Amino acid sequence: MVKFEIHDLNIWFGSLHAIKQVTMEIQSNEILSIIGPSNSGKTTFLRTLNRLNELNPRYKISGAVELEREDIRRLNIELLRQKVGMVFALPLPLPLSIFDNVAYGMRMHGEKNRKILEEKVRETLEKAYLWEEVKDRLAESAFKLSGGQQQRLCIARALAVRPEVILFDEPCSGLDPISTAKVEDALVKLKENYTIVLVTNNVKQASRVGDRTAFFLSGELIEIDRTDKIFTAPRDTRTDGYIRGKFG
Amino acid sequence: MKNPHRTQRIAFFFLLLTTLLIVIPVGLIVVIIIQKGLPAINWQFLSAMPRQGMRAGGILPAIVGTFYLVSGAVTFALPIGLLAAIYLSEYSKGNKLTRLIKLAIVNLAGVPSVVYGLFGLALFVVFFKFGASILSGSLTLGIMILPIIITTSREALESVPQSFREVSLSLGASKWQTIRHIVLPNAVPGILTGTILGLGRAAGETAPILFTVAAFYLPRLPHSIFDQVMALPYHLYIISTQVPNVDEKVRYGTAFVLLALVLMMNLVAIIIRYKFRKNKKW
Numbered sequence: 001m002v003k004f005e006i007h008d009l010n011i012w013f014g015s016l017h018a019i020k021q022v023t024m025e026i027q028s029n030e031i032l033s034i035i036g037p038s039n040s041g042k043t044t045f046l047r048t049l050n051r052l053n054e055l056n057p058r059y060k061i062s063g064a065v066e067l068e069r070e071d072i073r074r075l076n077i078e079l080l081r082q083k084v085g086m087v088f089a090l091p092l093p094l095p096l097s098i099f100d101n102v103a104y105g106m107r108m109h110g111e112k113n114r115k116i117l118e119e120k121v122r123e124t125l126e127k128a129y130l131w132e133e134v135k136d137r138l139a140e141s142a143f144k145l146s147g148g149q150q151q152r153l154c155i156a157r158a159l160a161v162r163p164e165v166i167l168f169d170e171p172c173s174g175l176d177p178i179s180t181a182k183v184e185d186a187l188v189k190l191k192e193n194y195t196i197v198l199v200t201n202n203v204k205q206a207s208r209v210g211d212r213t214a215f216f217l218s219g220e221l222i223e224i225d226r227t228d229k230i231f232t233a234p235r236d237t238r239t240d241g242y243i244r245g246k247f248g
Numbered sequence: 249m250k251n252p253h254r255t256q257r258i259a260f261f262f263l264l265l266t267t268l269l270i271v272i273p274v275g276l277i278v279v280i281i282i283q284k285g286l287p288a289i290n291w292q293f294l295s296a297m298p299r300q301g302m303r304a305g306g307i308l309p310a311i312v313g314t315f316y317l318v319s320g321a322v323t324f325a326l327p328i329g330l331l332a333a334i335y336l337s338e339y340s341k342g343n344k345l346t347r348l349i350k351l352a353i354v355n356l357a358g359v360p361s362v363v364y365g366l367f368g369l370a371l372f373v374v375f376f377k378f379g380a381s382i383l384s385g386s387l388t389l390g391i392m393i394l395p396i397i398i399t400t401s402r403e404a405l406e407s408v409p410q411s412f413r414e415v416s417l418s419l420g421a422s423k424w425q426t427i428r429h430i431v432l433p434n435a436v437p438g439i440l441t442g443t444i445l446g447l448g449r450a451a452g453e454t455a456p457i458l459f460t461v462a463a464f465y466l467p468r469l470p471h472s473i474f475d476q477v478m479a480l481p482y483h484l485y486i487i488s489t490q491v492p493n494v495d496e497k498v499r500y501g502t503a504f505v506l507l508a509l510v511l512m513m514n515l516v517a518i519i520i521r522y523k524f525r526k527n528k529k530w
Contacts, residue, residue, distance in 0.1 A: 052418060057341060082420035092411050095434060105419035108429070154415075161420055 001028040002068075003165060003195045004049060009063035011044055011219075013056060018044045020219040022063075026165075031187060031196040033210030033227065035203055037242070041219040042199040043089075046167045049197065050084040051077055067165075082109060085163035089170040091150030093142030098134050101142045101153055105161035120160055128156035129186055148179025155186060165195040173201060184209050203243050207231050215239045281504050288501025297467040302487055303494050305467075307502055312469055313382075313477030314451055314509060317461065320386025320473070321393055321450040326443055328390075329397030333439075336398070337405035338427055357395035362455035364392045369459040381474040385461025392456055393446030400445065404438020405431055433524075440521040444514050451510045454481040464490075480506040 004026035011019035019041045026032050034042045047053045048065060051072060065072050072080055082105075094101050102121045103111075111117060121138070125131040130152040134145070142153055151171060158166055168187070172180040187209050190196060200206050206213050207227060214224040215236075223230065223239045234240045296306030340346040368388030378384040408431045416426040454462075462482040470477045484502045487494045 050418060052414060055414065055417070078420045078422055080420075081418055086418040088411070088415065088418075090411075092415050094412060094415055094430060104416070104429075105421070108416075108419065108421040108425050157419065 002026070003028045005064075005066040005069070007064040007066075009045075009048065009065060010061070011041075011048060011053065012058075012060040013044075014058040018219050019048070022221045024214065024221055024224050026195060026197060027212075028195050029191060029193075030211040031191050031198055031209055033206035033213045034197065034199045034216060035201075035206045035213060035242070036216035038201070039218075040216040042216050043169055044219075045216065046086075046169055046197060046199050049165070049167055050081050050086055052081075052086070082161050083163055084165045084167065085158035085161060086167040087151070087154050087158050087169065087171050090174050091147055091154055093145070093150050093153055096142060097139050098142050098145070098153060099138040102156050102160050105157060109161060121156075124156040124159045125153075127159055127186075127190070128152045129182060130156055146179075148175050148182060151175060151179065151183060152186065155183070155190075159190075159194075163194065165197065166190065168196065168198045168200075170199055170201055172205065180205075203245075215242060217242070278507075281500060281507055284496065285500035285502075285504030288495075288497040289504060293501055294505070298465070299467070302465060302483075302491055303498070307478075307480070307483060307505060309466060309469055310478040310480045310483040310502070311505060311509065313462075313479040314481070314506070316382050316470065316473075316477060317385050317389060317457065317479055318447055318451045318513065320382060321389035322443060322447055324387055324390030325393045325397050325446060329394050329442075330401050330439060332394075333398050333401035333405055334427060334432075337402045338423070338431065353395045353398055356391075357399070359392075360455075361392060361453050362458075364388055364456040365459050367391075368456060373460055379474060380459070380461055380463075380476050382461055382470060382477055383473045385457045385477075385479075386473075388456045388460045389450040389453065392453065393450050396446045396449065397439075397442045400442025401435070401439045404435040404442070407438065408434045436524045437521045440517045440524075444517045447513050447517070448510045451506065451513070452481055454485055457482060480509070 002025050006022055006024050006026075009019055009022040010017070022045065034045065036042050044053060048061070049067075049072070053059045053061075067075065067080065067083065094104060096104065099121055102124055103117045106117060106120060111120075122131060122135075125134065130149060133149060134153075137144075142150065145153060151174075155166075155171075172183050175183065184205065187196060187198065191211075198206070198210065210227040212224060213227045213230040215222045215230065215234075215238075217238055223234060223236045225235075230239060231243060234243065293306045294311065295308055297308060299305030336346065336349065340349075365388065368384055368391075372378045372384035372387050373380055376384075378387075412430050412434070413426055416430045417423070421429070457479055461476055462479050463476040464478075464486060466476060466478050480502060484499065484506065487502065488499050
């Protein structure tokens with residue numbers, strides 16, 4: 001099933017043309033990796049899907065982005081962001097306790113019942129493989145966790161509002177290899193229930209976890225295909241050059 | 249001969265010297281006021297009405313008056329200033345109107361205090377017919393400290409990392425929820441700092457209350473916000489210049505009480521701020 005359909009997407013920040021004529025689909029329950037060098041528009045593309053780019057007053061968009069055949073600009077923005085969660089590049093806990101970080105989204109959507117909140121917090125922390133490490137210190141500041149734990153906390157926080165899609169913006173860029181492995185494990189498990197879009201600077205990570213891989217360059221979508229095809233027989237020479245590390 | 253070490257030592261010496269120059273007057277003020285004013289402080293001085301044309305007795309009505317005026321000014325200025333700061337920091341776009349508002353605020357901060365006094369007289373005392381009253385005085389002082397509160401609050405709000413806003417919004421929180429639950433709590437220390445500054449200014453100014461509320465000699469406590477009151481800075485001015493043969497002790501005692509009152513109000517705000525800072529997790 002198709003989750004996102006993107007047609008002729010163009011994005012500008014002022015005079016900077018950040019995304020050029022991108023047309024593609026994102027399937028349900030797949031991990032779509034987006035690779036490409038810095039400034040290729042990967043993050044901009046990702047932030048289009050939950051309309052976070054709109055915080056920038058110089059942002060302009062043309063083309064269509066549809067979530068389950070509905071134009072995302074016509075959806076209620078809070079509802080869209082509840083359906084399409086996001087995990088940022090750096091671990092960004094809110095200045096709250098561990099518990100309150102995970103409960104934050106649910107509370108903002110009106111959940112007040114302490115019992116339900118406690119249950120949900122536990123459930124989502126388990127899904128993010130963090131529960132065992134933090135179950136005795138839920139009231140502590142989230143900033144006391146290590147970087148890898150913080151990033152898994154951010155995943156739990158995104159899961160807690162029951163999204164359908166989760167956008168990962170280079171989630172492992174600030175993490176050591178062991179923490180990265182844990183986050184990647186979590187990603188693969190999450191695929192069963194969620195659609196995942198993973199922007200990564202790490203080509204190997206894309207080859208490890210992605211079902212499909214899209215290659216962006218200077219705001220253009222160069223190629224999108226099954227990950228094994230991209231990595232064994234890319235159609236475009238630029239894709240080939242990038243994954244072999246010739247530039248980027 | 250260029251000797252970087254000697255140049256550095258000379259630079260450090262001058263930096264230290266200028267810093268000390270700032271500390272000296274502050275220290276001297278405190279020392280002199282305490283030294284000369286403390287002997288006048290006793291229970292009667294703090295709790296009795298003035299007698300014998302303010303040459304004897306206490307200064308209770310002036311203490312109460314200043315307390316009311318400062319509380320009133322903050323009550324008016326804090327909510328208005330905070331809401332304006334939220335608008336400017338979170339909602340306004342960088343257009344002409346915003347620039348005009350910001351310019352107005354900067355200019356408001358530069359208006360001499362006696363002009364505020366005249367403005368308060370014209371607007372609150374005469375036009376709104378509040379008369380010379382606590383209400384008129386508080387409003388005038390409130391307008392005077394508004395720019396301080398707006399500017400510091402705006403800076404406090406803007407210093408909350410943008411990433412916190414993005415995280416909150418990305419979880420589906422509305423803009424107002426984000427401001428209410430993430431931005432505001434993290435800006436409280438800065439907002440309180442602005443309030444402290446405004447509070448001290450409101451307590452110490454004489455000119456804005458001159459025509460709007462301050463009574464020369466009124467040995468009773470106010471009953472409503474439409475009463476006139478005595479106020480410490482104005483009282484100090486009077487007994488220093490208008491009433492002959494006032495004991496020096498009484499003057500310095502009044503100054504001491506004014507200083508102590510401001511410091512005490514500051515202390516409350518500092519404690520609240522400290523508590524918030526301690527909870528601050530970034």
